[in-house]
Amino acid sequence: MxxxxxxxxxxxxxxxxxxxxxxxxxxxxxxxxxxxxxxxxxxxxxxxxxxxxxxxxxxxxxxxxxxxxxxxxxxxxxxxxxxxxxxxxxxxxxxxxxxxxxxxxxxxxxxxxxxxxxxxxxxxxxxxxxxxxxxxxxxxxxxxxxxxxxxxxxxxxxxxxxxxxxxxxxxxxxxxxxxxxxxxxxxxxxxxxxxxxxxxxxxxxxxxxxxxxxxxxxxxxxxxxxxxxxxxxxxxxxxxxxxxxxxxxxxxxxxxxxxxxxxxxxxxxxxxxxxxxxxxxxxxxxxxxxxxxxxxxxxxxxxxxxxxxxxxxxxxxxxxxxxxxxxxxxxxxxxxTNDIAILPSGKKSPGLTFYYVTKSIIENDGNVKEFVIKQTKIDSFEIEYVSETELDLTQIQKIEEAIELYLEPNLHFTFIRKNTLERTARGKLKQFTSFL
Known part of the structure; x- marks a missing residue:
């Protein structure tokens, strides 16, 4: 039938x-x-x-x-x-x-x-x-x-x-x-x-x-x-x-x-x-x-x-x-394959590595709802996030230390708090983007 x-x-x-x-x-x-x-x-x-x-x-x-x-x-x-x-x-x-x-x-x-x-x-x-x-x-x-x-x-x-x-x-x-x-x-x-x-x-x-x-x-x-x-x-x-x-x-x-x-x-x-x-x-x-x-x-x-x-x-x-x-x-x-971060040392790392590391720290207190990471230069990254309160210095320091441990030192991060994150026309959230 x-x-x-x-x-x-x-x-x-x-x-x-x-x-x-x-x-x-x-x-x-x-x-x-x-x-x-x-x-x-x-x-x-x-x-x-x-x-x-x-x-x-x-x-x-x-x-x-x-x-x-x-x-x-x-x-x-x-x-x-x-x-x-x-x-x-x-x-x-x-x-x-x-x-x-x-x-x-x-x-x-x-x-x-x-x-x-x-x-x-x-x-x-x-x-x-x-x-x-x-x-x-x-x-x-x-x-x-x-x-x-x-x-x-x-x-x-x-x-x-x-x-x-x-x-x-x-x-x-x-x-x-x-x-x-x-x-x-x-x-x-x-x-x-x-x-x-x-x-x-x-x-x-x-x-x-x-x-x-x-x-x-x-x-x-x-x-x-x-x-x-x-x-x-x-x-x-x-x-x-x-x-x-x-x-x-x-x-x-x-x-x-x-x-x-x-x-x-x-x-x-x-x-x-x-x-x-x-x-x-x-x-x-x-x-x-x-x-x-x-x-x-x-x-x-x-x-x-x-x-x-x-x-x-x-x-x-x-x-x-x-x-x-x-x-x-x-x-x-x-x-x-296009979500790869190329680092100053020449190391190549899947962009999701940043996401995993940052996620494990950010998520502990439930303040941050979601976030994305963008590579703007070989050593510079922006982390855009939506949260109830702004990340404090201690949290930012923890994230930077973890990234140094998992990836490499001397990477620079800018944290940008937003009301909403940009999604694709279909509503997908791209978790890591490299602009290199």
Whole structure:
């Protein structure tokens, strides 16, 4: 029986019924069959694009290839040319799903998926959310996301929310007065799950902690909370579990691909090997063994409208040593390749190192709500923060000492207190930015 969400996809010519049925068959494969399926699918998608996509032919340099490892790495810079020049034969902007990446990597671009590949993305979402008893057709979602602020964009998004059984809390203003209204909505609505940007959901949890409230006591229908798009720190997970009283699920995805990794009920960050193939590469494009840190490179196994073959998504991560081809597990997502701080000594450090160090000190008393770090010069950084009272000299000194210990001495910091922090157009908070 069709429900409103499935029906809305079907009416837009996204074959969700077929996609769900095909995904069920992939999920049911034995480990050896799954291995064979992945190899067959990799070969089929490359051959399709070499035959039907002039953009990809040009990138590879011929219509033939011998080894998978010889295929070029596709990056975001390659994709910053008109979409029409990247589409496969038979696909147009009219008969494909078209969208734009969020641009949180600093390199936004427009992409396409064929209608079947897009339906498969939704089937894969439904399958993974189903691990926690969530049904997109029936379960009501509390959505912590940005929203377009122009009239048409706003109305369109609200209509999509209605079809998808979601109530959206826009996250551009998260003052106490707004959080109070959110709380009232939870009191009067039978939400089954929360989903949205980590930083916004964490802010809501801090508000609850300050009020000494547990969310399930206010909204007992809640089952689970999925956080996405920004790093989930250990302390924040603990805070969310305590203040919400439900399991917290860590999600990692990309609009141009699919859900990439989704925490399963055993607590493993399981990679989607049904619609994607994920590799970890070193700087020479060599595949690294499980357990080693490198660039995350992803192949979309089904998208015929647009090639995403060995696509460098711009993130750094590690696959767990327990991974297998049919069940890879993401051990750690370290951050984006462009979020690296270069220090006066020549040392390179992930920007999130600053964030971890500063966070551990700033958060102890709960005064600081959120903060971001910006590198303005090789030895100079700005820390913008939102707090109830200004940081005092002792706190600032503690932060500087910790950074000296974890990174190196003689770095200069300017602390700037703000009422709100700047977010991307979609409402994401970029935790570290280098302007070098």
């Amino acid at each position: 069709f429900s409103i969400f499935d029906l809305s996809l079907q009416l837009n010519a996204f074959p969700i019924r077929k996609a769900k049925s095909d995904l069920d068959k992939i999920v049911a494969l034995s480990p050896s069959e799954k291995k064979q399926f992945i190899e067959n699918q990799k070969q089929a998608i490359v051959e399709f694009h070499l035959e039907n996509n002039a953009f990809y032919q040009k990138l590879v340099g011929s219509k033939d290839y011998k080894n998978w490892e010889d295929l070029p790495i596709l990056n975001k810079t390659n994709l910053q040319c008109p979409l029409e020049s990247r589409l496969s034969k038979g696909f147009t902007t009219k008969n494909s799903y078209i969208n734009k990446t969020s641009g949180s990597s600093g390199e936004p671009f427009i992409f396409a998926k064929d209608k079947y590949a897009h339906a498969l993305t939704w089937a894969s979402n439904m399958y993974r959310f189903g691990w926690f008893g969530i049904d997109f057709n029936r379960s009501l979602q509390a959505r912590f996301y940005g929203i377009p602020l122009d009239f048409i964009g706003y109305k369109k998004e609200r209509f999509k929310d209605f079809l998808s059984k979601r109530f959206r809390f826009p996250i551009f203003d998260l003052s106490d007065a707004v959080l109070e209204k959110m709380l009232k909505k939870f009191q009067n609505t039978k939400f089954e799950y929360l989903n949205g940007y980590t930083s916004s959901i964490v802010l809501f949890a801090k508000f609850l902690r300050k009020r000494n409230l547990i969310l399930t006591a206010i909204c007992p229908t809640l089952k689970v909370c999925m956080v996405t798009s920004e790093i989930l720190f250990k302390d924040d997970r603990k805070l969310l579990e305590t203040q919400f009283g439900i399991p917290i699920v860590n999600e990692y995805g990309a609009s141009e691909l699919d859900l990439i990794a989704f925490e399963n009920p055993k607590g493993e960050w399981q990679i989607n090997s049904e619609t994607l193939f994920v590799e970890i590469l070193d700087e020479n494009n060599q595949v690294l063994p499980y357990g080693q840190e490198g660039r995350i490179v992803i192949t979309s196994l089904f998208n015929k409208a647009h090639p995403f073959i060995r696509y460098d998504i711009g993130d750094i991560g590690i696959l767990d040593e327990r991974s297998t081809l049919e069940k890879p597990i993401l051990k750690q997502l370290i951050g984006r």
